[in-house]
Amino acid sequence: MSLRHAILVLLQDQEASGYDLAREFANSIGLVWNATHQQIYLELGKLNEQDMVKYRHIPQDGKPDKKLYRITDAGRDELIRWLRKPAAPPRIRDSFMVKIAGGALSEPSAVLRELEDQADLRRERLSTFEALAKALAERNSEKDMYTYLTLRRGILDQQAWLSWADEVRAELHKREDLPTSA
Amino acid sequence: MSLRHAILVLLQDQEASGYDLAREFANSIGLVWNATHQQIYLELGKLNEQDMVKYRHIPQDGKPDKKLYRITDAGRDELIRWLRKPAAPPRIRDSFMVKIAGGALSEPSAVLRELEDQADLRRERLSTFEALAKALAERNSEKDMYTYLTLRRGILDQQAWLSWADEVRAELHKREDLPTSA
DNA sequence: TCTACTTATTCAACGGATTGCGCAGCAATA
DNA sequence: TATTGCTGCGCAATCCGTTGAATAAGTAGA
Numbered sequence: 272m273s274l275r276h277a278i279l280v281l282l283q284d285q286e287a288s289g290y291d292l293a294r295e296f297a298n299s300i301g302l303v304w305n306a307t308h309q310q311i312y313l314e315l316g317k318l319n320e321q322d323m324v325k326y327r328h329i330p331q332d333g334k335p336d337k338k339l340y341r342i343t344d345a346g347r348d349e350l351i352r353w354l355r356k357p358a359a360p361p362r363i364r365d366s367f368m369v370k371i372a373g374g375a376l377s378e379p380s381a382v383l384r385e386l387e388d389q390a391d392l393r394r395e396r397l398s399t400f401e402a403l404a405k406a407l408a409e410r411n412s413e414k415d416m417y418t419y420l421t422l423r424r425g426i427l428d429q430q431a432w433l434s435w436a437d438e439v440r441a442e443l444h445k446r447e448d449l450p451t452s453a
Numbered sequence: 454m455s456l457r458h459a460i461l462v463l464l465q466d467q468e469a470s471g472y473d474l475a476r477e478f479a480n481s482i483g484l485v486w487n488a489t490h491q492q493i494y495l496e497l498g499k500l501n502e503q504d505m506v507k508y509r510h511i512p513q514d515g516k517p518d519k520k521l522y523r524i525t526d527a528g529r530d531e532l533i534r535w536l537r538k539p540a541a542p543p544r545i546r547d548s549f550m551v552k553i554a555g556g557a558l559s560e561p562s563a564v565l566r567e568l569e570d571q572a573d574l575r576r577e578r579l580s581t582f583e584a585l586a587k588a589l590a591e592r593n594s595e596k597d598m599y600t601y602l603t604l605r606r607g608i609l610d611q612q613a614w615l616s617w618a619d620e621v622r623a624e625l626h627k628r629e630d631l632p633t634s635a
Numbered sequence: 636t637c638t639a640c641t642t643a644t645t646c647a648a649c650g651g652a653t654t655g656c657g658c659a660g661c662a663a664t665a
Numbered sequence: 666t667a668t669t670g671c672t673g674c675g676c677a678a679t680c681c682g683t684t685g686a687a688t689a690a691g692t693a694g695a
Contacts, residue, residue: 273548274681280555290643300554303545310682312644333691335643354556355563357570358548360578363485363610366455366540372482372599373462374536385539392542413628417554420624424617428545431613435606442602446595456651472673492652494675517659517673 273358274306275314275323279350282324282342289315290337299418302400303425315340323349371439383443390436397429455540456488457496457505461532464506464524471497472519481600485607497522505531553621565625572618579611 281287281295292315293308315338318324323346326338342350367389374382404422407415463469463477474497475490477483497520500506505528508520524532549571556564586604589597 273551276548276555277551280551283555288643290641300550303550304547305544307683308643309645309684313681316645331643334641335689337643350555351560354552354560357567358552360549360571360574360614361545361547362487363543363606365486365543365606366458367542368482368485368603368606369455369459369462370536370540371602373458373465373532378533378536381537388539389542396542416624416628420553420617420621421550423620424545424547424550427613427617428610431609432542435602435609438605439602442598446598470673471675489653490673491654491675494673495651498675513673515661516671517661519673 273353274310275318276350276353277306278311278314278318279323279342279346282340282346283350286327286339286341288337288339292340300421302403302418303421303428318346321345379443383440386436386439390433393429393432393436397426397433400425400429455535456492457500458532458535459488460493460496460500461505461524461528464522464528465532468509468521468523470519470521474522482603485603485610500528503527561625565622568618568621572615575611575614575618579608579615582607582611 277296277300278292281292281299287295289308289312293306293311296306296311315324315326319326319340322343324340325343326340328336329339330336367385370382370385374385400422404419404426407419407422459478459482460474463474463481469477471490471494475488475493478488478493497506497508501508501522504525506522507525508522510518511521512518549567552564552567556567582604586601586608589601589604
């Protein structure tokens with residue numbers, strides 16, 4: 272659980288609606304970790320109940336009304352408290368690892384096929400991230416730095432996965448008698 | 454959701470109780486991804502209802518009775534079906550990324566301190582994994598291979614995180630005027 | 636003109652995961 | 666003797682996350 276804190280972080284800078292947050296999410300942390308708008312609205316509701324945020328109701332014409340949320344002092348306190356509290360590193364929860372263990376017992380070639388599919392996806396993601404990171408690095412602004420670092424995290428993660436895939440491929444070919452190419 | 458499939462994979466080899474599975478989990482996939490016994494018992498219950506597994510009730514003296522679960526044909530079918538179905542790569546859900554974005558706005562030094570704490574943890578985990586992997590590689594048995602690959606995944610993951618931490622450290626030092634050492 | 640997208644919020648349902656608790660008895664150790 | 670730790674199972678509550686859908690009105694494009 273840290274979506275609530277992610278929201279509080281984003282609200283530190285400016286007032287925003289749930290919709291705004293959903294978009295901002297998609298452009299920063301969400302590049303790597305996405306949250307749906309439902310989640311965000313839900314969390315905003317809870318934060319409001321707990322007086323971590325408050326909102327102004329803004330009637331609009333042409334567009335639907337919106338609620339502009341702002342962080343409160345209680346919210347800022349909670350955020351700081353959370354920042355101080357050390358967090359446990361997240362677990363890897365990759366179903367593909369299960370497939371490797373399972374596939375070897377039934378269909379090794381199917382696992383290899385999926386390995387290649389996943390690798391393609393990862394390579395694609397990698398080049399997307401690299402392009403975005405390059406663009407951000409050139410602008411070199413203070414505000415973009417966190418987005419840049421987030422992207423770097425994503426990049427290193429893809430690279431690590433791809434290296435792992437190389438090892439898995441080699442191991443499987445070594446053990447089974449499988450063709451060298453797909 | 455792939456705990457159910459992880460369980461089915463483990464049950465392919467042998468009959469096991471929930472307790473056994475919890476332990477096996479801790480020694481293979483669970484090195485990297487842990488599941489609690491509650492989750493496992495719950496999942497076994499559901500799998501049983503759906504006839505994916507069946508069990509024999511084993512009375513014991515000295516110890517509490519146990520249920521030895523075995524995979525059924527329906528379970529094996531389900532497993533194969535799942536193995537064939539391509540899965541989406543998991544998202545990175547690391548609250549530390551949120552902290553970086555948040556900490557810079559309030560207390561950069563606290564974030565750096567936690568970065569080092571996390572790095573220590575990761576380094577520890579890394580050397581544990583490396584020791585285990587080395588031992589497994591020497592035994593070089595067919596059955597250990599999947600555990601070995603799982604460990605390699607964990608190792609590469611820790612290394613990637615540590616590289617990222619180096620970048621974060623460098624970036625933060627570049628921007629803020631902070632001392633070079635902790 | 637009809638379709639599709641954007642802005643904006645919310646409800647409902649389900650399933651997965653975590654936390655906390657309880658029961659039960661044996662073995663080892665402090 | 667008292668405490669801890671291991672084997673073994675389970676319930677209940679809560680939370681987190683995903684999917685799907687509904688409502689509502691403007692605007693851009695085929």
